[in-house]
Amino acid sequence: IKSPKGCVFSSNKLAALSYRSKSSQCKPLSQKIQEQISTEESKCVKYETKNTHAKSIFDSEVTNSHSIKKHTYIFKEDKICISQEPVAQCTQKSMPMAMKKKTIKYVCLPEGRVAKLYAERIERGESPQELRHQPVAFKVQQDQPISCRPRKQ
Numbered sequence: 001i002k003s004p005k006g007c008v009f010s011s012n013k014l015a016a017l018s019y020r021s022k023s024s025q026c027k028p029l030s031q032k033i034q035e036q037i038s039t040e041e042s043k044c045v046k047y048e049t050k051n052t053h054a055k056s057i058f059d060s061e062v063t064n065s066h067s068i069k070k071h072t073y074i075f076k077e078d079k080i081c082i083s084q085e086p087v088a089q090c091t092q093k094s095m096p097m098a099m100k101k102k103t104i105k106y107v108c109l110p111e112g113r114v115a116k117l118y119a120e121r122i123e124r125g126e127s128p129q130e131l132r133h134q135p136v137a138f139k140v141q142q143d144q145p146i147s148c149r150p151r152k153q
Helices: 012-017 031-043 054-064 113-123 129-133
Strands: 067-070 073-076 079-083 087-090 094-110 138-150
Touching: 012 031, 067 138, 079 113, 087 094, 087 138, 094 113
Parallel strands: none
Antiparallel strands: 067 087, 073 079, 079 094, 094 138
16 A cells, blocks of 8 residues: 555555545544654655556567467277377477477377367467376376477578
8 A cells, every 4th residue: 555645655544544544533543653654754665667668579479489388199900099288399490409308298088089189289389288187098208309499501
């Protein structure tokens, strides 16, 4: 809460009391409270909110990014196994600069309607949260890019 002078007080109660008008109808504030308000106003800490161009910075970072996070699939017999979490991958027009081995947990679903629906959601860029609650069928050590760079044309 800001005071009438735009100061941010150390206590909300004190800031609220600073709005009290002096009139014959109101009981005056105690001397101690008045001194505390004066002290706070003499220090007068002001906070200001400034608009930044964070969205444009974020958007440029996303468009300049050469990696994506996407679920991977492994087909096993009559099952489709999907990584429980999205996995870092370089985009089609980029290549890895450095790799790191990571353990990827896979959830297996019988091939069919449910597995197809998950695959469609993933292709649309979704990350189905339900996969995190499915039992892990197996784990695999896979190389994942730490950073990617554009391919030379």
